Amino acid sequence: MNRTPAPTDTASTDTASTDSASTDTSGGSHWEELVTAALLGTARRTPSGIPAGREAPTALLDAAAVETVRRRAGMRPGRAAARVEPAVEDPRPLLPPAAARRLAMLLADRPGTGGGSGGRRGSAPDLMELLPQWLTTANRRGFAPRPEALPALLDAARGRTDLRPAVLAFAGPRALWLARLNTDWRFALRSTPGGGAALPGPEEPDRIRELWEEGLFAERVALLSGIRARDAAAARDLLATTWATERAEDRLMFLDSLRTGLCAADEPFLERALADRSRNVRATAAELLSALPGSALAGRMAERAVSCVAVDHTQGTPTIAVEAPHECDPGMERDGVVPKAPAGRGERSWWLGQLVEAAPLGTWSRRLGGRTPAEIVALPVADDWQSELHAAWCRAAVRQRDPSWSRALLGTPAAPEAGGPGAVSLAERAKLLGTLGAAERADWVAGFIAVHGLSEAFQLLGVCTVPWSGPLGRAVVDALNIARDAGSYPWSFSGVMGLAERCLDPSEALHLETLTAIPDEPENAAPGAGSYWSESFQRLVTTLRLRAAMQRELEEE
Amino acid sequence: MTQQGVRWTADQVLALAPDAASRKAGSKLGAAGPWSEAGSTDEGTVWGLCRGSSSRPYQTVIDIADSTGPAYKCSCPSRKFPCKHALGLLLLWAGEDGTVPRGQVPDWAEEWTEARRKRADDKRAASAAGSPASGDPEAARRRAERRAEHITAGAAELEQRLADLLRSGLATAEQAGYGLWEETAARMVDAQASGLAARVRELGAIPSSGPGWPVRLLEECALLHLLDQGWLRRERLPGGLAATVRSRIGLTGPADGPPVRDHWLVLAQYDTSDSRLTTRRIWLHGAESARPVLLLSYGAAGRAPELALPVGLALDAEVSAYPGAGQPRAALGEQFTPPAPTAIRPPGVSVAQAAAKYGEALRDDPWLDSHPVTLGRVIPTPDGDTWQLADADGELALPLTPATRPGSGLWRLIALSGGTPVTVFGECGHRGFTPLTAWPEGPGEAVPLC
Helix, strand or coil, X not given: CECCCCHHHCCCCCCHHHHCCCCCCCHHHHHHHHHHHHHHCXXXXXXXXXXXXXXXXXXXXXXXXXXXXXXXXXXXXXXXXCCCCCCCCCCCCECCHHHHHHHHHHHHCCCCCCCCCCXXXXXXXXXXXXXXXXXXXXXXXXXXXXXXXXXXXXXXXXXXHHHHXXXXXXXXXXXXXXXXXXXXXXXHHHHXXXXXXXXXXXXXXXXXXXXXXXXXXXXXXXXHHHHHHHCHHHHHHHHHHHHHHCCHHHHHHHHHHHHCCCCHHHXXXXXXXXXXXXXXXXXXXXXXXXXXXXXXXXXXXXXXXXXXXXXXXXXXXXXXXXXXXXXXXXXXXXXXXXXXXXXXXXXXXXXXXXXXXXXXXXXXXXXXXXXXXXXXXXXXXXXXXXXXXXXHHHHHHHHCCCHHHHHHHHCCCCCCCCCCCCCCCHHHHHHHHCCCCHHHHHHHHHHHHHHHCCCCCHHHHCCCCCCCCHHHHHHHHHHHHHHHHCCCCHHHHHHHHHHHHHHCCHHHHHHXXXXXXXXXXXXXXXXXXXXHHHHHHHHHHHHHHHXXXXXXXXXXX | XXXXXXXXXXXXXXXXXXXXXXXXXXXXXXXXXXXXEEEECCCCEEEEEECCCCCCCEEEEEECCCECECEEEECCCCCCCCCHHHHHHHHHHHCCCCCCCECCCCHHHHXXXXXXXXXXXXXXXXXXXXXXXXXXXXXXHHHHHHHHHHHHHHHHHHHHHHHHHHHHCCHHXXXXXXXXXXXXXXXXXXXXXXXXXXXXXXHHHHHHCCCCHHHHHHHHXXXXXXXXXXXXXXXXXXXXXXXXXXXXXXXCCCCCCCXXXXXXXXEEEEEEECCCEEEEEEEEEECCCCCEEEEEEEXXXXXXXXXXXXXXXXXXXXXXXXXXXXXCEEEEEEECCCCEECCCCCCCECHHHHXXXXXXXXXXXXXXXXXXXXXXXXXXXXXXXXXXXXXXXXXXEEEECCCCXXXXXXXXHHHHHCXXXXXXXXXXXXXEEEEEEEECCCCCCCXXXX
C-alpha cells in the first residue's frame, strides 16, 4: 500500500482518504528522519523541531505517534497487479446441496486430519474409501463441484494418485486454472493433457490437424485416444499421416491406443508396423494382430502352433502330444516371437508358449478332432507339457476375449483344487473371469466362495461388477457369517470386509441387521471375537446405509 | 420459528468441532448406522441414542437455540466439547435424510433442556433486576482507585523505559533480546495493566520479524507511548476516547451499552491461541443497524471456547456494546430464535472506501490494527509471491496481510473467484486485508475462509 501519495498522481488516485491523509508531501522525509534518530538514539542524534523544554526521547515519541497514526489513517490502496485470465465456464450443473454436504464430509476424512486410526478398525465407516464411488457416480451424473470445494479435492488427489483421474474429471476446468497458480497442484496439469483446454471435436478438422501436428505429446495421445473411441478409422488415418516421422517411443504409445476398438480394418496398418525399426513397436503390433483371429499373422501363428500340438491316439486314451519348436526362425521373430527366454526358462517351451498364445483359439477345435474347448482342456497332456500349454491358452483366451475358452479353463467353481483342470493361478483366473459377462462372473465367484470360503476369494471379488449381484453378495455374507461362527477374529477377513463395504448392494443392509448383534461366544472361540464381529458388521451396515444415502443425494435434480 | 428447511451445512456443523480429530470422528458418526431414536423439535432440541463401545448407548442431546450458541450434553466419557457424538448427531440432523424426524422430546433429554433454559432465565432475571452490587460501593470505589494508582505507576515506569530505549537507540533493542521486554511485561502485569503488558510482550518479537523492523518497532513504541499518555491524562480526554484508553490499558468494563435487537448475520468465526488461552472472535453484521459487532469468547488452552456461531447463519438477538468510542466489541444478550441459514449479505465497498473506513476508525481508536469491512466486487490477484484483492471495476488493490492463512482458506477464496469478482468480508488495516468470509457473485452460500 502507498503510505503517502506520489506527487505525480495525486489527481488520479483520489480516494476517500485524502481528507484524513496529509497533503504534506514532506511527511515522508520527516518520518525517515524520526526513524533514523530512533535507530541511533537521541543521545547521538537529535531530530529537528524539538519544542523547548521537552526531553528529546519523549518529543521523538510524541512526533512518531502523530506520524504513525497519520501514516495509517492516510494509507491508500496500491495499484492492482495484472489480473489473471478468468477460469473458463463449467457448463455442468452444480451438485445438489445434500451431495455437496456429503462431499465436504468425505473430504474431511482425509488421512492426516487427526484421530490416529492405527490397528483395529472401529464400527464407523471409512469415508475416504467411499470417495472413489462417490466420484464415479457424480461424474456419471455430470455434476460440477462447488468451486470452494476444489482445494480440498485437489489436495485429496495429490495424496492419492489412484484418485486423480476421477477427481480431475469431476473437478473440471477451474481446478486446472487453480493448478496453474499453485505449485502443489502441478500434478493436475501433468495428468490432464492440454491443461484442460477442451479437445477439438469431429466438427473441427483444422484444430485436430493443428493439435496433432503441433501439440505436446500428452495432448496428442489424448487427442488420438479421444478420436479412436468415437471413430476407429479416423484415428488410424490420422496416425498414418505422421507415422513415418514419429520417434520410436512415441510410435509405441500411439500404437497402443489402437487397442481400443481394434478391428480387422486395422490389419494392413499393423502388418506394416511388423517391419518397424523398433523391436517394441514390432512386438506390440504382433500382439494386436494376434488378437484379430482373422489376421494373416494369426494364421501364420496358428500354422506354427498347430505343428507343435497333436492328439496321440496310440495310448489307451487320446492324449495331447507336444513337440516344441526347435528354433526361432526370422519369420517367427518378425511376427513378434521374442527369441531370448527369460532366465530359468527353457528356450523351446518359451517359444511354444508364445506361438500358442498368439494362435487363434478357433484353430484348436479343428486340429484336435472337432472337440469343444472343454473337451480339449480335459484331455491329458503327455510329458509334463500340461501347465505350459494351459497357461498359454489362458493368455490367449484373455487376449482374444474368448468366453467359451475362459469357461473351459476356469472349470467349475466347485472343483476340488479350486483351480479347474488347468490348475491356473488366482491371478489368471481373475483375468479369465474378466472375459465373461457380469452375471456369469458373479455366479462363478459366488460358487467358488460357497465351496472354498473367503480366504482366496479376494482377487476374484475384485473383478466383479459393483454393486455385487444378489447371489454373490449373499455368498460373501454367508461366508463371513460362517467365519464368525467358527470363532476366529474378523480381522483375518478385513480385506473382504472392506471390499464388501464398497461393493455390496446397499439394499443388503436390511438382511445384515441381525448380524450386528453380539453373538454368544462358542467354546474355543477367540476371546472377544463376538463383539469385534458385531462391530465389523455394524460398520458394514453403516457403510451400506451411507452409500445408499450418497446415491440418493446424487440422484436429486 | 420452524426448523424445517433451515438445516445447517456440514461445514457449519464441523466448524463447531474443537479439533481436527473430533471433526474426523464426528464425520464418521454422521450416518444413520449407530443412531437410534433420534429426533428433533422446532424449538431447536435434537437428540439421539448412539451405539458405542459400551453396552448402553450414549444419550446425546443438543440445544441449538441456546443463547450462547449450541449447548451439548452426552453421556459418553469424552472430555472433548462438543464430543464426536454431538457432532455426528448434528451432521445427521443437517443431512435431511429423514433419520432425525420431528418428534416428542424423550424425558431424559427434556430434563436437561428444561434445567438449562431455567438456569438461563434465572440468570437473565437476576441481571435484569439490577447489576450485582458487589457489597459495599464505597469499598469498590477505593479498590478501583488503588488499581488506577498501580496502573499510573506502571505507565510512568513504562514511559521511562521507552525514553531510555529512544535515548540509546532502537538498534540496542536488537541486542537486548527478548528478556528485556519479558521483564517489562511482568512489571506491567504487576501494575494490573494487562493491555500494556500484552503490547509490551509484542514489542519483544519485532526485532526478529524481518526487514523493516526498526520502523515497526518505532510505530509500536510510539503508540504505546500514546496509550501511556492517554492514561496519564484521561481526565482531559473526551468520554468515548477515555473509555477506549481504559479498555486498551486492560480495564474492561461490563458491556453496558443499550441492547440492540437486530437480525445478526454471522460473518466469521476464528480462534487464536497462545499457551494459556484460546480466543474466539465472532464477527456479526446487523441487517438493519448495518453495523459490525465483535463477540469474544475464551477457552482455557486446548479447550474450545463455548460460544460457537457457524458462519452463514443469522439470529434474531440483542447485543450490548462494551464501553469505548468506535468499539465493535459487544456481548450477546437474549437470543429470540436459534441461528438459521439466511440469504442476507453485508453490502460491499470498494478497496479505497475500505482503506478510508479504517482511517476514520483510527479517529476513535488510534491503536486499532484493523477494521471489519466487506469488499464488494473484488478479484483475488497474484502479486509476486503474495496476493491482493483488486477492485473489479478499478485499478486499485489491497494487499493481503501476512497473517492471511496461506493454507486452504486463501485457496478457497481464489477457487471461489476463479478470476471473477467476489464479495469478501475481512479485517482491513495498516498491514493489509485479512479475508475471513467470501460470497460468490451470483447466489450462493457464505464460504468461510478461516
